[in-house]
Amino acid sequence: MKAVLFRAHGGPEVLEYTDFPTPEPKPGEALIRLHAAALNRMDVLVRKGWPGLKLELPHINGADGAGEIVAIDSPLPEEEGLEVRVGDRVVINANLGCGKCEFCLDGKDNLCANWHLLGETVRGTYAEYVAVPIKQLYKLPKDFDYHSAAAAALVYQTAWHSLVRRGNLQRDETVLIVGAGGGVNTASVQIAKYIGAQVIVVGSEAKKLQMAKSIGADILIDRSKETDWSKSVFLATNKRGVDVVVDNVGATFMQSLRTLRKGGKLLTVGNSAGPKFEIDNRYIFAKHLTILGSTMSTLEEFRAVMNLVVTGKLQPIIDKTYPLQEAASAQERLWKHENFGKITLDIL
């Protein structure tokens, strides 16, 4: 098969479009002929590598993908309730739970003790084919676009688990989303509006803020024009503070904590500006704040959120599509925050 792989960690130049053996499905797995893959910032982090990351090189990036089933090794036991056949159109859930540990058995497979993420520690979707466990598949309606499906899978489940399960966001609450352009942030705006919450978005580019407004954001704050944007958020809530903050930047935690009302929650699923930063702990205890971390979602939540996607209640935002061969350019666009919404790869 054709794939984009890397043999050593490094810059975008290590990505190589070349031939690679087509994977073979193991028992309980399906082989998918991919038509679309979607990018995540994690792809670039994996390509660059970090101390302690152990990969079997060459590695293939990509957590998100959609395509059709071309082979199944052995079907799942019937009680799994997931009937898929060769020829079905599917999207992949990248959250690979072992299915056997105490967390998986309790339906919390994103807490799996032996957790893997497709494209991170196992080879992913920047390829013509990928083999994944059948339980990771969601069957798509006949005419649902592969790119929209691939663009939806990781970010909607991540935003849903964070906002709905962890944050328990309610319809009369106000949520602040820090950052206007990324995939999880745009998914968070849409999910918060679907729930009926008021949404404030702080961003640094007028164009991206206008796009955030076009998908439902109620109040926009341009941080390039502010000395302290947390004050503007506070004023926008009539000095009450917001109920929930979504902060996947990290370096902005202190400003985010300042915008919260007493008893408010900060939700985080990542740190796009780097993993280490300072927090003034007085804000946490004196304001009774909660910081809630999470990653990905449960299988049940993934299916629930994909049901909303295929029925049009949540509409994936696609920024730009590149041919698979141009994955390096696609990653550069993502890494430089030039995108609004998801970047996808077209796999012919």
Ligand SMILES: [Zn+2]
């Ligand atoms: Zn497990």
